[in-house]
Amino acid sequence: MVKRIFILLILAYFCYSFLVYTKSAKETEQPTDQAIAGLSIWQSRNCQACHQLYGLGGYMGPDLTNIISDSTKGALFAKSLLIAGSPRMPNFNLSETDITNLLAFLSWVDKSGKTAVPAEKVTWYGNYNIDNQ
């Protein structure tokens, strides 16, 4: 009996994984080569130690998911921080190309959706309705 339920649950894990991989994400824009290069700089410089994307990552700096489309911040503001750093953010001495690629990555991330969930998207039973945001 125990063995049967166990095997059933393992099967459920694989089926559910398959569903999640193939059906859960809406089609978003394909990344440009620059964005992919930006992702690899993001990882090799360990930006996520201080920054979050969709709220996930370290908490020393702000969430950067929608910084590019943020009317009070935007790409130029982001660029200036990447060039000079700040008292709390290190200056990584990034090359011009690295900065362009990082901005392309952040802009690709930005287009995938919004990290903040507006209050009106909360349903009566406490869930979100943000499928087609």
Added chain:
Amino acid sequence: MNSLFKSFIGFAISLLLLSLFFGIIAALAFFKLDYFTNIMSFEQVRPFHVSAALFWIISGAAGSILYYKKWAFPDAKQYDQFSIAFIVIWVLTILTIFISYCFEQYGGREYWEFPPVLNIFILLAWICLMISFFGTLLQSAKDKPLYVWMWSTGILFFLFTFIEQNLWHIPWFRNSFLKEMTIQWKSNGSMVGAWNQMIYGSAIYLMVKISGEESIAKSRKAYFAYFLGLTNLIFNWGHHIYNVPSASWIRDVSYGISMTEWLLLIGIIQGFKSKLEEREKFRYLLTYKFLIASEFWIFLNLVLALFMSIPAINRYTHGTHITVAHAMGTTIGINTMILLASISYILKMDEDKNKRMRLHLNIGYWTSQLSLLVFWVALIVAGIIKGYRAITLKITVFTELMEPVLKVLKVFMYSGFVLAIGLTIICWIMLGHLKEVLRGKDVK
């Protein structure tokens, strides 16, 4: 041979010590960045801290199981050569990870901040562990108690989720950022469930051994909790990514399944009275002390997790220090306490009647419990303030948003220092005990 296994336990304890040390440095780097940027900045310290903590938990869990396997199946073939291969590859890989951090080589993903090629060796080590564990298991025809099921589940699902977590190397997964996020947090979330299965399995094993009652691992209630845990491992990772605009059914499934954990909470509350009686009986045992501490932390963290799993509340807690409270509360309060219980049992520390040792251990124990409580509450308060300011007040300027939060985080930092002292005392005593055991008195 036996001493290699014991040394591995020592290696695990050293990882805990290292994690505490870098936790302190990280806190200093966080608050006094201007002094520290020239020596070591936060993104350089955090990987040391996180990796040491992660590998303390997994090494402690795997090391304990390698021991218990010998005790649970004394007549079966042990496949020691594979256990040794696991230990050697595992330890060398972890050392390489720390060396790569010294040269600022990162992988830049949560939990896995090291260069990804090293994942190949972790996988290899794990396969050796699996051959050793399942090899022995298959030799034995007798009915398997619940804890063996839990160890098996943990070991197997670590493999699955570890592979899953590396799927991002395939462009098809990486080329959609939403898919990338979903799979990354599906696998990380489930992996935590996997090591919890390994560790909770050991907790049940220890309770059976301490009380001499095999029935603990046979009750219907225990099996129900196991299957509920496994179901949650598979489906309840969505709270990490409720705000990611993927299909709604992911949220519905996670939200629904995680609410089944109220049943666990009710079970804990119902069992409270018998716990008190049990505590009266065993309170003098060190192993039991750590186990009962873990149960206290299970209760608190379960309540927190239940609230965080409700999207309407998660909207405020996500991306705040409440997430950190949850992570620290479970890894320190639950995982570390059970692992310390397990190590004290393996080292037979309860047979040592040295009064001074007990006194020091008691000091370390109560220092860490009380400071952990302050530490945990401070993180929750910091998170509530941040959530309120970000979501309700809609403050977007980061320095302004964080100003009052940083004040509360100071409390978190100071209690963290005390916590580190408390745990260091415990680790130190255990390492001293281990040294003696390695020198002469053998633990079979």
